[in-house]
Amino acid sequence: MAMLETFYSIYDLGSDMSQTITLYVDGACKGNPGLGGWGAYIITEQGEHKLCGGEPETTNNRMELTAAIEGIAFCPTDARLIIWTDSNYVKQGITEWIHGWKKKNWKDVKNPDLWKKLDATCANREIEWNWIKGHAGHAGNEMADQLANLGAEQTAKQLKSTTQANADTKKPEPDWLLDDPFGLDMMADQDEIEEELEIEINVQDNMAETEILPDTSATPASSLHPQIVVTEAKLNLQGPRQLILDTETTGFYYQDGDRIIEVGAIEMINRKLTGSSIHIYINPEKPVGDSEAIHGITDDFLQDKPKYAEIADTLFAYLKGAEIIAHNATFDMNFLDMEFKRAGLPLLSEVCEVTDTLALAKNKHPGQKNSLDALVRRYEIPARDRTFHGALLDAEILADVYLAMTGGQVSFDIDALSQTEQGQNKTTHQRVQIELPVIYASGDELAQHETWVKQFEQKHGKPCFFAK
Secondary structure (H helix, E strand, O other), rough: OOHHHHHHHOOOOOOOOOOEEEEEEEEEEEOEEEEHHHHHHHOOOOOOOEEEEEEEEEHHHHHHHHHHHHHHHOOOOOOEEEEEEEEHHHHHHHHHHHHHHOOOOOOOOOOOHHHHHHHHOOOOOEEEEOOOOOOOHHHHHHHHHHHHHHHHHHHHHHHHHHHHHHOOOOOOOHHHHHOHHHHHHHHHHHHHHHHHHHHHHHHHHHHOOOOEEOOOOEEEOOOOOEEEEOHHHHHHOOOEEEEEEEEEOOOOHHHOOOOOEEEEEEEEEEEEEEEEEEEEEEOOOOOOOHHHHHHOOOOHHHHHHHHHHHHHHHHHHHHHOOEEEEHHHHHHHHHHHHHHHOOOOOHHHHHEEEHHHHHHHHHHHOOOOOOOOHHHHHHOOOOOOOOOOOOHHHHHHHHHHHHHHHHOOOOOOOOOOHHHHHOOOOOOOOOOOOOOOOOOOHHHHHHHHHHHHHHHHHHOOOOOOOOO
16 A cells, blocks of 8 residues: 555656656566565655565566566656666567567567566556666665565565464364264264374475575674675575685786685575575775776776775685585686685685586586586576676576586576476476496306206207306
8 A cells, every 4th residue: 555655646746748767676586486576766856766575486587577567567657767677688678579579479488477567567658778787886776676685575574474374373173072972983084184184294394494584684794894795595404505606806817916806606505595695896906907898897896895805704604614616616716715815714625625517517518618608508598698797697697507417407497498398398307326236146146047047058959148
């Protein structure tokens, strides 16, 4: 109801056709698919408005689309809208790809329900679509991102409270004595009760395995540097920690004084993203030089960022003891070892196991291109905008690639399956590597075998197939 009142307050501000409204829209998803949220930050000539929401099981792309739909629907139809999104999927989809989709009658289009809704919402409106680099310090985009995470947090709390309420609700026990005083039907009723109890126990066990924890990412711990972004885990999972990691640097050669300027890592346990991550921009204390063309990070942007010595303890504590998964891991580990040594800490390679996905790819696809972009195309990983390389974005992409290369779950994004594949219910067969014990025949068993072979040959007058 609060959203509706805000809508009328905007609408009643005037029906001036010249009114221009700026919207920043963003989506977030913890797991992809998993718990998701959307946010829309709306700036009018009279003030600003903040919208957010979420879904318990969704994808990042669906949340990006929902944010745009809800933000546009909130605004008067006669206003000129300037929309900023960090999703090239949304921007290019609504401005370029949608025309071809309509001609093909939406065949093989992912998320057709939301694309149709967005198209209808944009009809007869004056809209200017713009792309903006995410997590680059832009105030409007950062606010939309915060709103998206808030939407996910609120959805998680609602889900948890609903689950708790259901668990606390005690089923009324029927008075069987009234209907069956001699207990003639007790056996049948008892079987039904046992089945219900078994179902309830299984459901509770499954929910316990993937318990959704409160989102504390918006409130950094007092011990952390204010520009260290650590997201707490949303899934309470047990098992060895794997951290998919990437870095951005001022150059290629740590021996020549090149430094780390960005670190991003996401946590995975039992092949599931927990929602935990760390992301830090670092002042390298030297110009970024020509590397700006690769990552798009400027000297001005890094000027007020912490130096490595200021964040080293926190980063080391987060990474220590985990299995580090990186593409061309030697590059990242050499830089990290060098930086931690400068800060007076142990080498990261001494306290972490390291898996190099580039080495895995070369072994799996010898003689082929095995860059991250090439692997994304080979395994048909859902496209993300990579105009510039970013540590956290590359880590997310690498997680998809790693899962695809190592079997099992092939993507965090359920949208990777086309509508056609889903309709045909195609089954994916996977090879399972199992070390089976080898049991050798004893001497007595071998002697019995030879006796049997000789008896066979005497009887049939020809060599036995099982003879040595």
